[in-house]
Amino acid sequence: MPELPEVETVRAQLEPKLVGRRLADVQIADHRLTRPHDPTVVAAELTGERVTALDRRGKYVVVRFKSGRVLLIHLRMTGQLLHVPAGLHDSAGLHDLAGLHDGSGSLPVDDPHRRAVVRLDDGSDVVYRDVRRFGTWLLIEPGEVDPYLAQRLGREPLAPAFTARRLGEALAGRKAPVKAAILDQRRLAGVGNIYADEALWRAQIHPQRPAGELTEAEIAALHRGIRAALRAGIARQGATLRDYRTPGGASGQMQHEFKVYGRTGEPCERCGSPIEKIRAAGRGTWYCPACQKLSS
């Protein structure tokens, strides 16, 4: 599930491949990708655009064009953006990069999960894959992107302006579990299920604590925990559970560093107690019942 660290890794790796390039040809194979807009129309509008910047906001990849228009890409659960150098199209190498081994030593001729391909003016391709088709491409007219994002996204957790005080403001008065609160993109942009659990473990806070009841010290610890977990994820190029790949096709390494996520029954690194799995905020949630107490 691409969260902030995965999306930031994709952005950083794609940036030098995309900035300055013109979109020579755009093919969109999935009508859901550009909903509610017609993919053929979107593809035609994208063709000829020149990329001036590749940014990230929350979990969105923000592709900025010279025209002022912006393409917002959201990978949701299983979206991938892969860069394929000129001359390697449709080769076995691409399937290898995309992690499509079928275990028999042979590689599929067609990739059924390829939803879109952008040919750049240097002959390379940006391939968009998405098994579950939750991902979205939204082409936005100049001036409309800031209001669109402002309506949906809160603060960037790694920005200097995101202080413990700001986090406290976002959590104040809320009775929802703290995990639900930090997953709320309108409060905090970019934290998903994995890094929420990892951040709460670092802060030694129970995921079901009411968000508004955290003490000042706990808010400070959570602030540090969120930023440390996200930075660790970026440093490891994200976490690959199944689908996530960098644009070069590599797996992330952060899954090897998880303190709690997916580690049911394994000893807590801090206290040795077995990690437990519960359901919180409607999501699978892992935590240490000994050092993340519900009542402090």
Next chain:
DNA sequence: ACCTCGTCCTGGTTGC
């Protein structure tokens, strides 16, 4: 305003 839950979607896993 806040909060919870259902929906979208596919493929891997579980259970009978």
Next chain:
DNA sequence: TGCAACCAGGACGAGG
């Protein structure tokens, strides 16, 4: 062994 049920979860809208 076969096959249906279940599970994973980011964003969003419905309903309380």
